Amino acid sequence: MFAKLLKVAGVGALLAGMLAAPALAQKTKLTVYTALENDQLAPFKTEIEKAVPSVDIEWVRDSTGVITARFLAEKDNPKADMVMGLAASSLLAFKKAGLLEAYVPKGADALRPGFRSPDGTWTAHDAYVGIICFNTAEADKLGLTAPKSWKDLTNPKYKDKLVMPHPASSGTGYLTVAAWLQLMGEAEAWAFMDALHQNIAVYTHSGSAPCVQAAKGERVAGIALDMRGAREKTAGAPLEVIAPVEGVGWDMEAYAIVKGSKKLDLAKAVADWAASKPANELYSKYYAIVAHPEVKNVPKNYPAEAEARMAKIDFQKMADDRERVLAEWSKRYDAKAAPKN
Secondary structure, eight states: OHHHHHHHHHHHHHHHHHHHHHHHHOOEEEEEEEOOOHHHHHHHHHHHHHHSTTEEEEEEEOOHHHHHHHHHHTTTSOOOSEEEEEEHHHHHHHHHTTOEEOOOOTTGGGSOGGGBOTTSSOEEEEEEEEEEEEEHHHHHHHTOOOOSSGGGGGOGGGTTOEEEEOTTTOHHHHHHHHHHHHHHOHHHHHHHHHHHHTTEEEEESOSSHHHHHHHTTSSSEEEEEHHHHHHHHHTTOOEEEEOOTTOBOEEEEEEEEETTOTTHHHHHHHHHHHTSHHHHHHHTTTOSEESSTTOOOOOTTOOTTTTTTBOOOOHHHHHHTHHHHHHHHHHHHGGGBOOOO
């Protein structure tokens, strides 16, 4: 009799387990627009889903400019639930358009003050800096010394030897142009860019590509991301990674919840994870500067002066001026833009 009961109980437990399995496996898709690098998407997804087991992250990934334009084009009928890994200057534009849900993530008060908006519409997870990747081997062939100033790049010896990101496509490109405008003033900055344009071979649609090209010796120098410069030099490229003396442009990658998302509670849970110290430890594998002040992981060959030379940037102005600046930039320089894929 006892064995029979055990047998019945065992069958009951098995049936209960079978019935419970679909419920345990149930996940809700959260659509997240992002400009994170492709190699970051899988690790971020894994860690988010580990921390929030009920979520299934669906990335929609493109460059900063493309994601920004797409999100604004969809403003009357948003397709995303969240934005993550996008320039804070873009999120300020979204905020101005009333497209973001105000929410202060749990633990956000422990982050650097400049990495969070006062009203909770966005929170940053890292900062990235525009630098120069300078190929010393190629420069030696031309008798060029390493530039110290942005204006050194207008030397005629650099003709067709430079590359930089297109500011309408790349966040790195736009933060660099915006910094020049704020550091030099409009008239001087446009005159500088006119002179620089004479030496540019191509404007790429990626913030990393100019440093990759410089590392391969295809160009003498590329304006690119700080972390890409450190990575390429560590991999053995004959590069000097330079933060010019006038100051360097920078921006933050940030996250926000889209107003009107039908998955608000789930998005808030993901935002809570994004503000956590473990999340910042993940960011520090890819960025030298992260939101949590206790998390530091400066990579080998990172330019020592980069953080000290981060220019004082008015990010609201950077966001407000975006459309006007890009229109003027494209009118002057788009003839050298790389073909879009």
